[in-house]
Amino acid sequence: MAKRFYSISELAREFDITTRTIRFYEEKGLLQPQRQGQQRRYSESDRVRLTLILRGKRIGLSLQESQKFIAMYDPAHGNIDQLQSLLTEVNQRRQQLHQQMQDLKAMLTELDDVQSRCQQALQHAQQQETMS
Amino acid sequence: MAKRFYSISELAREFDITTRTIRFYEEKGLLQPQRQGQQRRYSESDRVRLTLILRGKRIGLSLQESQKFIAMYDPAHGNIDQLQSLLTEVNQRRQQLHQQMQDLKAMLTELDDVQSRCQQALQHAQQQETMS
DNA sequence: CCTTAAGTTGACGTTAACGTAAACGTTACT
DNA sequence: AGTAACGTTTACGTTAACGTCAACTTAAGG
Numbered sequence: 001m002a003k004r005f006y007s008i009s010e011l012a013r014e015f016d017i018t019t020r021t022i023r024f025y026e027e028k029g030l031l032q033p034q035r036q037g038q039q040r041r042y043s044e045s046d047r048v049r050l051t052l053i054l055r056g057k058r059i060g061l062s063l064q065e066s067q068k069f070i071a072m073y074d075p076a077h078g079n080i081d082q083l084q085s086l087l088t089e090v091n092q093r094r095q096q097l098h099q100q101m102q103d104l105k106a107m108l109t110e111l112d113d114v115q116s117r118c119q120q121a122l123q124h125a126q127q128q129e130t131m132s
Numbered sequence: 133m134a135k136r137f138y139s140i141s142e143l144a145r146e147f148d149i150t151t152r153t154i155r156f157y158e159e160k161g162l163l164q165p166q167r168q169g170q171q172r173r174y175s176e177s178d179r180v181r182l183t184l185i186l187r188g189k190r191i192g193l194s195l196q197e198s199q200k201f202i203a204m205y206d207p208a209h210g211n212i213d214q215l216q217s218l219l220t221e222v223n224q225r226r227q228q229l230h231q232q233m234q235d236l237k238a239m240l241t242e243l244d245d246v247q248s249r250c251q252q253a254l255q256h257a258q259q260q261e262t263m264s
Numbered sequence: 265c266c267t268t269a270a271g272t273t274g275a276c277g278t279t280a281a282c283g284t285a286a287a288c289g290t291t292a293c294t
Numbered sequence: 295a296g297t298a299a300c301g302t303t304t305a306c307g308t309t310a311a312c313g314t315c316a317a318c319t320t321a322a323g324g
Contacts, residue, residue: 009270019271024312038272038319059235060192062310069239072246075253080261083254090247097240103191104236107201108229114204115222121207122215129212141300151301156282170289170302194280 006042015054025053030067059100069093138174147186157185162199191232201225 012019025031026040030053033040042050049070056066072090077083140151157163158172162185165172174182181202188198204222209215 007270018313020314021312023272028311040271055235055238058192059232059239060190064310073242075249077250077253080254080257083250083257087247087250087254090243090250094240094243097236097243100191101233101236103187104229104233106187107191108226110205111222111226111229115219117207118209118215118219118222121209122212122219125212125215139300150283152284153282155302160281172301196280 004043006047008040008042011042011047011050015050017054022050025050025063028063028067030063030070134176136175138179140172140174143174143179143182147182149186154182157182157195160195160199162195162202 006014008019008022011017011022022031026033031042031046031049033042033046035041052070052073053063053066056063056069061069068089072086072093077086138146140154143154144151154163158165163174163178163181165174165178167173184202184205185195185198188195188201193201200221204218204225209218
Protein backbone atom coordinates (compact mmCIF):
# COMPACT_ATOMS: atom_id res chain seq x y z
CA MET A 1 0.00 0.00 0.00
CA ALA A 2 1.05 3.58 -0.49
CA LYS A 3 2.19 5.84 2.29
CA ARG A 4 -0.41 7.17 4.64
CA PHE A 5 0.82 10.74 4.77
CA TYR A 6 3.25 13.12 3.16
CA SER A 7 5.03 16.17 4.42
CA ILE A 8 5.00 19.32 2.34
CA SER A 9 8.60 18.98 1.26
CA GLU A 10 8.11 15.36 0.27
CA LEU A 11 5.39 16.41 -2.15
CA ALA A 12 7.47 19.33 -3.31
CA ARG A 13 10.34 17.01 -4.17
CA GLU A 14 8.13 14.44 -5.83
CA PHE A 15 6.47 16.95 -8.15
CA ASP A 16 9.40 19.28 -8.50
CA ILE A 17 7.62 22.34 -7.22
CA THR A 18 8.30 24.55 -4.21
CA THR A 19 6.60 24.41 -0.87
CA ARG A 20 5.49 27.94 -1.49
CA THR A 21 3.54 26.72 -4.48
CA ILE A 22 1.81 24.04 -2.44
CA ARG A 23 0.83 26.50 0.24
CA PHE A 24 -0.36 28.86 -2.45
CA TYR A 25 -2.67 26.19 -3.80
CA GLU A 26 -4.07 25.75 -0.34
CA GLU A 27 -4.55 29.50 -0.03
CA LYS A 28 -6.60 29.35 -3.21
CA GLY A 29 -8.72 26.55 -1.88
CA LEU A 30 -7.34 23.77 -4.06
CA LEU A 31 -5.93 21.77 -1.19
CA GLN A 32 -7.02 21.29 2.41
CA PRO A 33 -4.52 19.12 4.19
CA GLN A 34 -4.96 18.08 7.77
CA ARG A 35 -2.88 19.56 10.53
CA GLN A 36 -0.81 17.86 13.12
CA GLY A 37 -0.14 20.70 15.44
CA GLN A 38 1.11 23.43 13.15
CA GLN A 39 2.28 21.21 10.38
CA ARG A 40 0.41 20.13 7.31
CA ARG A 41 -0.14 16.45 6.65
CA TYR A 42 -1.07 15.49 3.14
CA SER A 43 -3.15 12.39 2.53
CA GLU A 44 -3.13 10.26 -0.58
CA SER A 45 -6.20 12.09 -1.85
CA ASP A 46 -4.42 15.41 -1.37
CA ARG A 47 -1.63 14.00 -3.45
CA VAL A 48 -4.04 12.99 -6.19
CA ARG A 49 -5.53 16.46 -6.18
CA LEU A 50 -2.08 17.88 -6.63
CA THR A 51 -1.42 15.69 -9.65
CA LEU A 52 -4.71 16.85 -11.13
CA ILE A 53 -3.77 20.47 -10.59
CA LEU A 54 -0.42 20.00 -12.25
CA ARG A 55 -1.93 18.10 -15.13
CA GLY A 56 -4.31 20.99 -15.55
CA LYS A 57 -1.39 23.38 -15.69
CA ARG A 58 0.31 21.35 -18.38
CA ILE A 59 -2.66 21.73 -20.68
CA GLY A 60 -2.97 25.40 -19.91
CA LEU A 61 -5.75 25.52 -17.36
CA SER A 62 -5.84 28.22 -14.73
CA LEU A 63 -6.00 27.17 -11.10
CA GLN A 64 -9.64 28.17 -10.98
CA GLU A 65 -10.41 25.96 -13.93
CA SER A 66 -8.57 23.03 -12.40
CA GLN A 67 -10.54 23.62 -9.24
CA LYS A 68 -13.79 23.34 -11.16
CA PHE A 69 -12.64 20.20 -12.88
CA ILE A 70 -11.78 18.60 -9.60
CA ALA A 71 -15.10 19.68 -8.16
CA MET A 72 -16.82 17.91 -11.03
CA TYR A 73 -15.14 14.66 -10.16
CA ASP A 74 -16.42 14.23 -6.65
CA PRO A 75 -20.01 13.11 -6.45
CA ALA A 76 -21.83 15.52 -4.22
CA HIS A 77 -24.34 17.05 -6.61
CA GLY A 78 -27.64 16.83 -4.85
CA ASN A 79 -30.65 18.08 -6.74
CA ILE A 80 -31.77 17.88 -10.34
CA ASP A 81 -30.91 21.44 -11.33
CA GLN A 82 -27.36 20.98 -10.16
CA LEU A 83 -27.03 17.78 -12.11
CA GLN A 84 -28.42 19.42 -15.23
CA SER A 85 -26.06 22.38 -15.08
CA LEU A 86 -23.21 20.05 -14.34
CA LEU A 87 -24.01 18.10 -17.47
CA THR A 88 -24.05 21.19 -19.64
CA GLU A 89 -20.76 22.28 -18.13
CA VAL A 90 -19.26 18.89 -18.80
CA ASN A 91 -20.23 19.23 -22.43
CA GLN A 92 -18.75 22.68 -22.71
CA ARG A 93 -15.50 21.41 -21.29
CA ARG A 94 -15.53 18.53 -23.67
CA GLN A 95 -15.88 20.97 -26.55
CA GLN A 96 -12.93 22.95 -25.31
CA LEU A 97 -10.77 19.89 -24.86
CA HIS A 98 -11.62 18.68 -28.33
CA GLN A 99 -10.61 22.05 -29.71
CA GLN A 100 -7.30 21.70 -27.93
CA MET A 101 -6.89 18.26 -29.42
CA GLN A 102 -7.32 19.66 -32.89
CA ASP A 103 -4.82 22.39 -32.17
CA LEU A 104 -2.31 19.92 -30.82
CA LYS A 105 -2.63 17.63 -33.79
CA ALA A 106 -2.19 20.53 -36.17
CA MET A 107 0.93 21.67 -34.41
CA LEU A 108 2.35 18.18 -34.35
CA THR A 109 1.98 17.71 -38.08
CA GLU A 110 3.52 21.10 -38.61
CA LEU A 111 6.44 20.03 -36.47
CA ASP A 112 6.79 16.93 -38.61
CA ASP A 113 7.00 19.23 -41.57
CA VAL A 114 9.64 21.41 -40.01
CA GLN A 115 11.65 18.38 -39.05
CA SER A 116 11.73 16.82 -42.48
CA ARG A 117 12.59 20.09 -44.20
CA CYS A 118 15.24 20.60 -41.59
CA GLN A 119 16.77 17.22 -42.23
CA GLN A 120 16.73 17.86 -45.94
CA ALA A 121 18.59 21.08 -45.42
CA LEU A 122 21.11 19.32 -43.25
CA GLN A 123 21.80 16.75 -45.93
CA HIS A 124 22.55 19.47 -48.45
CA ALA A 125 24.63 21.48 -46.05
CA GLN A 126 26.74 18.50 -45.12
CA GLN A 127 27.28 17.61 -48.74
CA GLN A 128 28.48 21.13 -49.34
CA GLU A 129 30.86 20.75 -46.46
CA THR A 130 32.54 17.61 -47.77
CA MET A 131 32.97 19.30 -51.14
CA SER A 132 35.07 22.14 -49.80
CA MET B 133 -8.39 35.35 -53.69
CA ALA B 134 -8.43 36.66 -50.15
CA LYS B 135 -8.26 40.30 -49.24
CA ARG B 136 -4.97 42.04 -49.67
CA PHE B 137 -4.97 43.94 -46.40
CA TYR B 138 -6.79 44.23 -43.12
CA SER B 139 -7.23 47.07 -40.69
CA ILE B 140 -6.61 46.48 -37.03
CA SER B 141 -10.29 46.53 -36.11
CA GLU B 142 -11.14 44.11 -38.89
CA LEU B 143 -8.77 41.58 -37.41
CA ALA B 144 -10.02 42.36 -33.93
CA ARG B 145 -13.57 41.61 -34.99
CA GLU B 146 -12.65 38.48 -36.86
CA PHE B 147 -10.77 36.93 -33.96
CA ASP B 148 -12.84 38.45 -31.21
CA ILE B 149 -9.97 40.20 -29.49
CA THR B 150 -9.30 43.88 -28.81
CA THR B 151 -7.12 46.18 -30.85
CA ARG B 152 -5.09 46.66 -27.71
CA THR B 153 -4.25 42.99 -27.78
CA ILE B 154 -3.10 43.16 -31.37
CA ARG B 155 -0.90 46.16 -30.69
CA PHE B 156 0.44 44.37 -27.65
CA TYR B 157 1.48 41.42 -29.77
CA GLU B 158 3.32 43.82 -32.02
CA GLU B 159 5.02 45.40 -29.02
CA LYS B 160 6.24 41.94 -28.08
CA GLY B 161 7.60 41.33 -31.55
CA LEU B 162 5.00 38.80 -32.67
CA LEU B 163 3.61 40.96 -35.46
CA GLN B 164 5.19 43.53 -37.73
CA PRO B 165 2.53 45.03 -39.94
CA GLN B 166 3.31 47.60 -42.57
CA ARG B 167 2.38 51.21 -42.14
CA GLN B 168 0.41 53.45 -44.40
CA GLY B 169 1.12 56.78 -42.85
CA GLN B 170 0.41 56.22 -39.20
CA GLN B 171 -1.93 53.34 -39.61
CA ARG B 172 -1.14 49.66 -39.53
CA ARG B 173 -1.91 47.48 -42.52
CA TYR B 174 -2.03 43.78 -41.92
CA SER B 175 -1.19 41.39 -44.72
CA GLU B 176 -2.48 37.87 -45.11
CA SER B 177 0.69 36.52 -43.58
CA ASP B 178 0.18 38.78 -40.57
CA ARG B 179 -3.27 37.30 -40.29
CA VAL B 180 -1.88 33.78 -40.36
CA ARG B 181 0.61 34.67 -37.67
CA LEU B 182 -2.25 35.90 -35.55
CA THR B 183 -4.13 32.66 -35.93
CA LEU B 184 -1.00 30.80 -34.88
CA ILE B 185 -0.63 32.96 -31.82
CA LEU B 186 -4.22 32.39 -30.80
CA ARG B 187 -3.98 28.69 -31.40
CA GLY B 188 -0.93 28.71 -29.18
CA LYS B 189 -2.92 30.43 -26.47
CA ARG B 190 -5.67 27.85 -26.65
CA ILE B 191 -3.25 25.07 -25.84
CA GLY B 192 -1.65 27.10 -23.09
CA LEU B 193 1.48 28.46 -24.71
CA SER B 194 2.92 31.76 -23.61
CA LEU B 195 3.46 34.44 -26.21
CA GLN B 196 7.18 33.78 -26.13
CA GLU B 197 6.61 30.13 -26.83
CA SER B 198 4.29 30.89 -29.71
CA GLN B 199 6.92 33.22 -31.04
CA LYS B 200 9.46 30.43 -31.04
CA PHE B 201 7.07 28.08 -32.72
CA ILE B 202 6.40 30.57 -35.46
CA ALA B 203 10.10 31.20 -35.83
CA MET B 204 10.58 27.49 -36.38
CA TYR B 205 8.17 27.50 -39.25
CA ASP B 206 9.91 29.95 -41.51
CA PRO B 207 12.93 28.55 -43.25
CA ALA B 208 15.82 30.88 -42.57
CA HIS B 209 18.18 28.64 -40.65
CA GLY B 210 21.51 29.03 -42.25
CA ASN B 211 24.31 26.92 -40.93
CA ILE B 212 24.59 23.38 -39.67
CA ASP B 213 24.71 24.16 -35.96
CA GLN B 214 21.51 26.12 -36.19
CA LEU B 215 19.82 23.29 -38.00
CA GLN B 216 21.01 20.80 -35.42
CA SER B 217 19.78 22.81 -32.47
CA LEU B 218 16.53 23.44 -34.27
CA LEU B 219 16.06 19.71 -34.66
CA THR B 220 16.64 19.04 -30.99
CA GLU B 221 14.23 21.80 -30.10
CA VAL B 222 11.63 20.36 -32.42
CA ASN B 223 11.94 17.06 -30.64
CA GLN B 224 11.59 18.64 -27.24
CA ARG B 225 8.46 20.40 -28.35
CA ARG B 226 7.11 17.19 -29.75
CA GLN B 227 7.63 15.54 -26.37
CA GLN B 228 5.77 18.33 -24.67
CA LEU B 229 2.88 18.18 -27.10
CA HIS B 230 2.62 14.45 -26.69
CA GLN B 231 2.46 14.89 -22.95
CA GLN B 232 -0.37 17.34 -23.43
CA MET B 233 -2.13 14.83 -25.64
CA GLN B 234 -1.96 12.24 -22.89
CA ASP B 235 -3.29 14.72 -20.39
CA LEU B 236 -6.14 15.71 -22.66
CA LYS B 237 -7.15 12.14 -23.32
CA ALA B 238 -7.11 11.35 -19.64
CA MET B 239 -9.30 14.31 -18.85
CA LEU B 240 -11.71 13.45 -21.61
CA THR B 241 -12.24 9.92 -20.37
CA GLU B 242 -12.72 11.28 -16.89
CA LEU B 243 -15.33 13.62 -18.23
CA ASP B 244 -17.06 10.67 -19.85
CA ASP B 245 -17.11 9.07 -16.47
CA VAL B 246 -18.56 12.11 -14.78
CA GLN B 247 -21.18 12.40 -17.46
CA SER B 248 -22.44 8.85 -17.19
CA ARG B 249 -22.54 8.90 -13.43
CA CYS B 250 -24.32 12.18 -13.66
CA GLN B 251 -26.94 10.79 -15.99
CA GLN B 252 -27.43 7.81 -13.71
CA ALA B 253 -28.03 10.12 -10.80
CA LEU B 254 -30.52 12.11 -12.85
CA GLN B 255 -32.48 8.98 -13.67
CA HIS B 256 -32.80 8.12 -10.03
CA ALA B 257 -33.63 11.63 -9.00
CA GLN B 258 -36.37 11.92 -11.58
CA GLN B 259 -37.86 8.61 -10.55
CA GLN B 260 -37.97 9.85 -6.99
CA GLU B 261 -39.74 12.93 -8.18
CA THR B 262 -42.56 11.09 -9.94
CA MET B 263 -43.05 8.97 -6.83
CA SER B 264 -43.83 11.89 -4.56
C1' DC C 265 22.29 23.35 25.66
C1' DC C 266 23.35 24.42 20.97
C1' DT C 267 22.76 23.68 16.30
C1' DT C 268 20.59 22.07 12.22
C1' DA C 269 16.64 20.88 9.43
C1' DA C 270 12.05 21.41 8.44
C1' DG C 271 8.07 23.79 9.22
C1' DT C 272 5.06 28.14 9.99
C1' DT C 273 2.90 32.95 8.97
C1' DG C 274 3.04 37.44 7.07
C1' DA C 275 4.33 40.73 3.68
C1' DC C 276 6.22 42.71 -0.24
C1' DG C 277 8.19 41.92 -5.15
C1' DT C 278 7.78 40.21 -9.95
C1' DT C 279 6.28 38.77 -14.63
C1' DA C 280 2.96 38.04 -18.31
C1' DA C 281 -0.87 39.59 -20.71
C1' DC C 282 -3.53 42.49 -21.31
C1' DG C 283 -7.48 46.59 -19.63
C1' DT C 284 -8.46 51.32 -19.28
C1' DA C 285 -8.21 56.04 -19.90
C1' DA C 286 -6.32 60.39 -21.62
C1' DA C 287 -5.06 63.26 -25.32
C1' DC C 288 -4.56 63.68 -29.93
C1' DG C 289 -4.71 63.09 -35.43
C1' DT C 290 -7.33 61.77 -39.96
C1' DT C 291 -11.08 60.83 -42.89
C1' DA C 292 -15.78 61.23 -44.21
C1' DC C 293 -20.27 62.80 -43.83
C1' DT C 294 -23.97 66.25 -43.67
C1' DA D 295 -17.97 73.73 -39.23
C1' DG D 296 -19.27 70.02 -36.42
C1' DT D 297 -19.25 65.35 -35.18
C1' DA D 298 -18.76 60.50 -35.71
C1' DA D 299 -15.85 56.59 -36.60
C1' DC D 300 -11.50 54.92 -36.71
C1' DG D 301 -6.83 55.30 -35.79
C1' DT D 302 -2.45 56.67 -32.94
C1' DT D 303 0.90 56.97 -28.63
C1' DT D 304 1.77 57.13 -23.68
C1' DA D 305 1.05 55.68 -19.31
C1' DC D 306 -0.79 53.80 -15.33
C1' DG D 307 -3.84 49.81 -13.41
C1' DT D 308 -4.95 44.87 -12.75
C1' DT D 309 -4.91 39.79 -12.14
C1' DA D 310 -2.81 35.27 -11.73
C1' DA D 311 0.75 32.58 -10.05
C1' DC D 312 4.01 32.36 -7.79
C1' DG D 313 9.28 34.14 -5.78
C1' DT D 314 11.68 36.02 -2.06
C1' DC D 315 12.73 37.50 2.17
C1' DA D 316 12.15 37.98 7.45
C1' DA D 317 11.07 36.54 11.78
C1' DC D 318 9.54 32.79 14.37
C1' DT D 319 8.50 27.75 16.19
C1' DT D 320 9.25 22.80 16.75
C1' DA D 321 11.65 18.33 16.65
C1' DA D 322 15.81 15.69 16.41
C1' DG D 323 20.69 14.81 17.10
C1' DG D 324 25.34 15.37 19.28
